[in-house]
Amino acid sequence: NAGVMQNPRHLVRRRGQEARLRCSPMKGHSHVYWYRQLPEEGLKFMVYLQKENIIDESGMPKERFSAEFPKEGPSILRIQQVVRGDSAAYFCASSPSSGLAAWEQFFGPGTRLTVL
């Protein structure tokens, strides 16, 4: 049973380019969460999605950042016109849709974004 998959693991972009980060949740999980982690800091919640729905995007910057979780395929975190301050590790987590286990989030290995 594969865990949460994220790709790419490392992504280098120049300022002004777009970054697309992909996350495939664990099999049977329909909830996806994105977090950002700066060096030596904790994870900061960005967005919570279910299939075709954004449930909570209170942690997303108002501009340049967007997320989706389509009916088919992985969840995508998109950063337009990247700036150096976007350099961070971005983690995706998934959880089941119901039951007590719905509270536990399983994390992927992360995508490390470097903006030159």
Place this chain on the structure above:
Amino acid sequence: GESVGLHLPTLSVQEGDNSIINCAYSNSASDYFIWYKQESGKGPQFIIDIRSNMDKRQGQRVTVLLNKTVKHLSLQIAATQPGDSAVYFCAENEYFNKFYFGSGTKLNVKP
């Protein structure tokens, strides 16, 4: 949002000793907490959780204690091993599936 913080940013222990990692939370409405372990270059890994209707919960070599009166959470690791070296985060559930993470404590296990 509410803050989740840790008392000790770095903890060094001798192999075989017990480790205690602390966490303070400020949202008295939080009803669920998780401890995560993050090794270098990897994503956080679930260790143990506890609900607010409990004071203590034990797992394999780990124990989580919750003191709601002072809004304090601790993780105890028995017989610490080199493989326990990592950064440990407490996460506080504010509502439904939204969690706030503390800034982390780095645990160094000396052989």
